[in-house]
Amino acid sequence: MMGELVFRNLLHRPIRTFIGVLAIGFEVMLIVFIVGLTSGLLAETAKRIEGVGADIMLQPSSAGVLIGMSNAPMPIKIRDRLAELQYVQSVAPVLLQFNSSGGVELVYGIDKTFDEVSGGFVFLQGRGLEGPDDLLMDDLAAKSKNSRVGQKFKLFNHDWNVVGIVEHGKGSRIFVPLATLQDLSGSTDKASLFFIKCTRPEHTEDVMAEMRAILPNYTVRAVKEYVSLMTSTNIPGLNVFVDAMISLAVCIGLLVIFLTMYTTVIERTRDIGVLKSLGANSPFIVRALLFESAALCLFGIIAGVGLSYAARASFLKVFPTLSILITTEWVLRAGGIALFGAILGTIYPAWIASRRDAVEALTFD
Amino acid sequence: MAIAATIPSAQFGGLRPAECQGLVKKSVEPILKTENLWKLYRAGKVEVPALRGVNFAVQPGESVAVMGPSGCGKSTLLYVIGGLASASRGTVLVDGNDLAEMSDAERTKLRRSKIGFVFQRFNLLPTMTAKGNIAIAQYIHGDGFDPHRFAVVTKLLGLEGRLNHKPSEMSGGEQQRVAIARAIINEPKILLADEPTGNLDTKNSDVVLEMLRQLNKELGQTIVMITHNPEAVTYFDRVVHMRDGVIVDGIPAD
Numbered sequence: 001m002m003g004e005l006v007f008r009n010l011l012h013r014p015i016r017t018f019i020g021v022l023a024i025g026f027e028v029m030l031i032v033f034i035v036g037l038t039s040g041l042l043a044e045t046a047k048r049i050e051g052v053g054a055d056i057m058l059q060p061s062s063a064g065v066l067i068g069m070s071n072a073p074m075p076i077k078i079r080d081r082l083a084e085l086q087y088v089q090s091v092a093p094v095l096l097q098f099n100s101s102g103g104v105e106l107v108y109g110i111d112k113t114f115d116e117v118s119g120g121f122v123f124l125q126g127r128g129l130e131g132p133d134d135l136l137m138d139d140l141a142a143k144s145k146n147s148r149v150g151q152k153f154k155l156f157n158h159d160w161n162v163v164g165i166v167e168h169g170k171g172s173r174i175f176v177p178l179a180t181l182q183d184l185s186g187s188t189d190k191a192s193l194f195f196i197k198c199t200r201p202e203h204t205e206d207v208m209a210e211m212r213a214i215l216p217n218y219t220v221r222a223v224k225e226y227v228s229l230m231t232s233t234n235i236p237g238l239n240v241f242v243d244a245m246i247s248l249a250v251c252i253g254l255l256v257i258f259l260t261m262y263t264t265v266i267e268r269t270r271d272i273g274v275l276k277s278l279g280a281n282s283p284f285i286v287r288a289l290l291f292e293s294a295a296l297c298l299f300g301i302i303a304g305v306g307l308s309y310a311a312r313a314s315f316l317k318v319f320p321t322l323s324i325l326i327t328t329e330w331v332l333r334a335g336g337i338a339l340f341g342a343i344l345g346t347i348y349p350a351w352i353a354s355r356r357d358a359v360e361a362l363t364f365d
Numbered sequence: 366m367a368i369a370a371t372i373p374s375a376q377f378g379g380l381r382p383a384e385c386q387g388l389v390k391k392s393v394e395p396i397l398k399t400e401n402l403w404k405l406y407r408a409g410k411v412e413v414p415a416l417r418g419v420n421f422a423v424q425p426g427e428s429v430a431v432m433g434p435s436g437c438g439k440s441t442l443l444y445v446i447g448g449l450a451s452a453s454r455g456t457v458l459v460d461g462n463d464l465a466e467m468s469d470a471e472r473t474k475l476r477r478s479k480i481g482f483v484f485q486r487f488n489l490l491p492t493m494t495a496k497g498n499i500a501i502a503q504y505i506h507g508d509g510f511d512p513h514r515f516a517v518v519t520k521l522l523g524l525e526g527r528l529n530h531k532p533s534e535m536s537g538g539e540q541q542r543v544a545i546a547r548a549i550i551n552e553p554k555i556l557l558a559d560e561p562t563g564n565l566d567t568k569n570s571d572v573v574l575e576m577l578r579q580l581n582k583e584l585g586q587t588i589v590m591i592t593h594n595p596e597a598v599t600y601f602d603r604v605v606h607m608r609d610g611v612i613v614d615g616i617p618a619d
Binding site for chain 2: 005278362
């Protein structure tokens with residue numbers, strides 16, 4: 001009976017219900033999408049780092065989890081010291097350079113040792129880096145930039161020749177020769193990062209211990225550890241941003257539900273009087289409104305999940321290099337947050353309704 | 366007169382003649398009784414008395430019409446004896462329970478089990494069908510949906526063909542019949558009707574009044590009805606008149 005009452009009340013004002021559902025949907029979508037975008041980007045970056053195939057990363061001492069954010073390149077001669085260590089199979093220096101024109105992306109300056117560590121690229125078109133102005137792109141970057149082998153590509157005010165399209169998943173989306181990038185960035189004989197491949201993965205800890213002994217002022221991380229650190233909580237400011245967006249979403253949902261339920265209570269003042277005349281007590285009135293709010297929220301959550309997937313599909317169509325990770329965990333969390341906001345937003349209107357004088361309510365026009 | 370034995374109000378309960386104007390059955394405890402009932406409304410800093418010491422009694426199975434000019438306190442009396450409003454002073458005994466001593470929650474509980482309301486403006490829930498409007502009273506009552514009782518009541522009120530219609534799809538007479546069905550579905554001790562024919566045309570008024578009489582005569586339903594309609598009183602055992610917050614007389618309708 002309560003279900004019928006709630007359902008029919010929702011259907012009675014379809015536009016208001018629709019707007020309420022949409023608002024909750026946007027709340028859920030905002031949470032799921034923002035979290036999905038940040039965690040997707042981080043997870044995708046981590047996956048690409050893992051895809052290089054190295055066991056260990058060496059970074060400058062000030063380096064954070066986000067690679068490429070450090071402005072303190074290391075001398076490239078470190079490679080030779082690392083290569084001499086026991087159990088080290090190969091060492092690949094990489095110079096990282098941010099490109100912010102036409103989208104934010106991290107360009108890798110690499111040399112032939114990168115192939116030794118990564119096992120080489122899978123070429124979809126073209127060939128590897130040979131000349132100083134050669135450039136490789138992964139398939140997603142090529143799709144996004146509409147680039148093909150043989151085309152010119154302007155990057156860092158330099159004209160490059162696109163010589164190969166490779167399968168995505170190995171570090172970056174754009175690769176250029178290390179020496180050229182060093183010249184262009186004024187970082188001659190410097191590298192931002194070293195990827196180290198051990199002879200066997202079981203030797204990772206031993207090699208890391210040796211590295212820490214000979215290079216005490218540098219950051220040595222196992223790639224597996226790095227991957228596990230790529231969460232929003234480990235990225236300075238990102239967690240605050242995500243929390244702020246979630247708070248904003250909750251505020252939107254809470255205010256919309258509050259307004260919806262408040263107008264509902266005002267509009268149904270006489271109905272509340274009728275229910276009281278039938279012997280409905282305050283908990284019954286509160287329960288009816290909470291159920292109605294929860295039902296509205298439930299439909300909103302379903303709409304929100306649908307909107308999240310639609311938004312992801314739209315974004316990926318326009319920005320194919322993006323990664324948006326929609327997880328069941330965050331869908332449930334967003335639903336829980338929306339439900340909490342909805343209940344919070346209903347408490348005051350429900351309290352008002354339960355306290356309303358029955359006689360006044362019955363004579364309300 | 367369905368109720369065989371009545372006695373003058375002055376002989377009831379030892380109350381003074383000026384205070385006890387109702388006619389009551391002999392040797393039966395009244396199902397409803399008020400003693401020196403006052404209801405004061407506050408308008409700013411001024412207290413306005415709506416009821417000024419009402420003494421009133423209704424026997425089980427009796428039907429009583431309350432008449433009087435607008436603003437004389439009829440509706441207030443109905444709301445107070447129905448437990449929708451609290452009394453300022455005096456006692457209100459419903460089936461032996463003093464409403465004046467009860468909290469709002471206790472009055473609500475008593476109302477749920479012992480009182481049914483019918484209003485002038487029908488007051489059906491607009492979002493629910495006729496069936497839903499009647500069934501929700503059973504749901505609130507707490508015993509769940511009783512299909513047998515539901516069938517008996519809806520048949521009695523001639524609602525079988527209209528149960529899946531919403532109030533907006535029904536005539537005033539039909540809506541009022543649904544409201545009556547809702548009021549009696551839980552077999553209340555007392556049915557309180559606040560000008561139930563006030564929004565109906567003559568034909569529908571007669572139908573509703575006839576149904577109330579039928580409920581009273583055939584089921585023994587105790588009814589207290591407020592009305593402005595002089596013809597309506599012929600359907601009732603007794604009529605009492607109110608003026609300025611007090612009952613001024615009590616005469617048999619026939």
